Amino acid sequence: MDEKDISQAVIGRLPRYFRYLGELKYEGVERISSQELSEVMKVTASQIRQDFNNFGGFGQQGYGYNVEYLYQEIGKILGLDKKHNLIIIGAGNLGQALANYMNFERRGFIMKGLFDSNPELHGKQVRDIIVQPMDHIMEFVKENEIDIAVLTIPKTSAVEVAEHLVQNGIRAIWNFAHVDLNVPEGIQVENVHLSDSLMKLSYNINRYDTEHKK
Amino acid sequence: MDEKDISQAVIGRLPRYFRYLGELKYEGVERISSQELSEVMKVTASQIRQDFNNFGGFGQQGYGYNVEYLYQEIGKILGLDKKHNLIIIGAGNLGQALANYMNFERRGFIMKGLFDSNPELHGKQVRDIIVQPMDHIMEFVKENEIDIAVLTIPKTSAVEVAEHLVQNGIRAIWNFAHVDLNVPEGIQVENVHLSDSLMKLSYNINRYDTEHKK
């Protein structure tokens, strides 16, 4: 499977393809052409074919793409057929929201632990997980083969915690703290900077105002 | 202020500049050159200068950029000096988390209302806001000059609610539902697709595995 370096632009589009194909599948659609898919998704057919061909050909000339097959293949590319153990660090509002709402299991992510520095939360149960104190983290990571840490703690502690996690063998960090983490090669970080996102929205409202209202 | 169309690539970087400049300001740094900033932020100095020059010159030859001034100016570009009224629709885990955790006021966003379809939540207080039933939304939007709706409801209802909001004069939607909203020109939508983000992380873990382990 010779995967050259796929650009982040392409990777960023894969989950959206996966979502639409899941819906088509659910609706009972069997086959779809790049042209039809392009109309639904509002991208060019050319881009769709180029994107898929980064991973080898999933289609058939004269026929198009089999929805079920394409859905499965993109799922595999995204690694959703693999199991990954995960912990959430920071059991405040956001941490608990993710624990309750993300449906991790459906995508192969198994929530194994929840940690918080606030003693009042220790022992509290969220889903089937008991919140533990922070100083249990590192042993837990090693003993339970934890791959992914979700960081929902303030930025002040995030950098330090991330460093320790890396030292203890974590492989990926889903980072909700408003800070850029510095990790070695081979450790994957995906940032969700909510305030950045809100500022983008603010920019677009503001720009629209200055362009139209005045 | 002749703002031509600034590319989304540039806009996407503005919040990060804002964050770093805020930190520099906090640390008491008075001036900084594009070269120095590029080292801290790990981007090219060229990109920094190009980005800033989309909005006119904020620097001075031979000196660099005044941190305080640049911070203020980027804040203005992002519209953070303006006030915007906001409601959250969906007072479940995620909605409450955002209400509690986002510090909306600091960035000029004023949380005015919280809505949920679950009767058990009606009357519950989050921060200084009482959760109201869904059928109060549209009147509330009109009467309270609501600009922004935060959608933290399931995708099944998100499309319909968004449509109604648009009809009732909402100007922007911060969308956490796993669905693409279809809105008319001039209505701003910013999507936070958390599961897409998690899938990207999954892809990168998986790719690293197939490239190194096997």
Added chain:
DNA sequence: TAGATTGTTAATCGATTAACAATC
């Protein structure tokens, strides 16, 4: 086979980087 549609190459477009003249 003829028609449809992919896979893939070539052309275009846009974004990033490099270079340097302008200027504080």
Added chain:
DNA sequence: TAGATTGTTAATCGATTAACAATC
């Protein structure tokens, strides 16, 4: 003034779109 560093133009790089031959 000389040195530093921006603002801006030009060169490069990468991503998107168009076109079409291959093929089901």
